[in-house]
C-alpha cells in the first residue's frame with residue numbers, strides 16, 4: 071500500500087486534522103511564501119503532532135545549519151530537498167544530520183529521470199516543478215523510474231486513484247488538500263481514506 075504525505079501545514083487546526091486522519095507524513099515548509107513556517111511556528115506545530123506521524127522538513131537550498139538545528143531539537147525527522155541541492159550538498163548534510171533525505175525532481179524529460187535515478191538521497195520525489203504549485207506533470211515519465219519514489223504535483227481527490235495505480239512509495243499532496251489557500255479537513259480525510267481503502 072502506498073503511503074501518504076500531506077504537505078504545507080501552517081496552522082494548529084491543520085495539525086488537529088492530520089492527528090484525526092493520520093497520514094504517514096506531514097510536511098513543514100521552510101521555503102517559499104505561501105506555506106512557509108518559521109522555526110518557532112514549526113516547533114509549536116510539531117509539539118502538537120501525533121507521534122505516529124512523521125514530520126518532514128521541506129527546504130530549498132537552505133543553510134545546512136538550519137536543517138541540523140531543526141533535526142537535533144526534534145522539530146523534523148526527515149528532510150526534503152526541493153531546490154537545486156547537489157550531491158556535495160547531500161554529502162555535507164549527511165555528515166551532520168542522521169535523518170532520511172528525500173530529494174525532489176521536476177520530471178519533464180528523460181534527462182530528469184536519469185538525474186532522479188542517480189540521486190544518493192534515500193528517497194526521490196517526482197514533482198511538476200517548484201513545489202506546492204498544484205500542477206501536474208506528465209505521469210507517463212514515472213514508467214522509467216527504477217527505484218521507490220514519491221509522486222507529487224497536483225494530486226487531488228479526483229486524481230488520487232489514478233496516482234495510486236502507478237504504485238508509488240507514497241503520494242504527496244498540498245494544494246489538493248486545500249480550499250481557499252488553507253488545508254481543509256474534509257479533503258485530508260478523503261485523501262487519506264482513498265489511500266487506506268485501496269486493496
Ligand SMILES: O=C(O)c1ccccc1NCC(=O)[C@H](O)[C@H](O)COP(=O)(O)O
Pocket residue numbers: 077078097099101102103104105106128129130152197200201202203204205222223224225242243244245246
Ligand atoms: O508548498 C510550498 O509552498 C513549497 C515551496 C517551496 C518548495 C516546496 C513546497 N512544497 C512542497 C510540496 O508541497 C509537495 O512536496 C509537492 O510539491 C506537492 O505540491 P502540490 O502540487 O501543491 O500538491
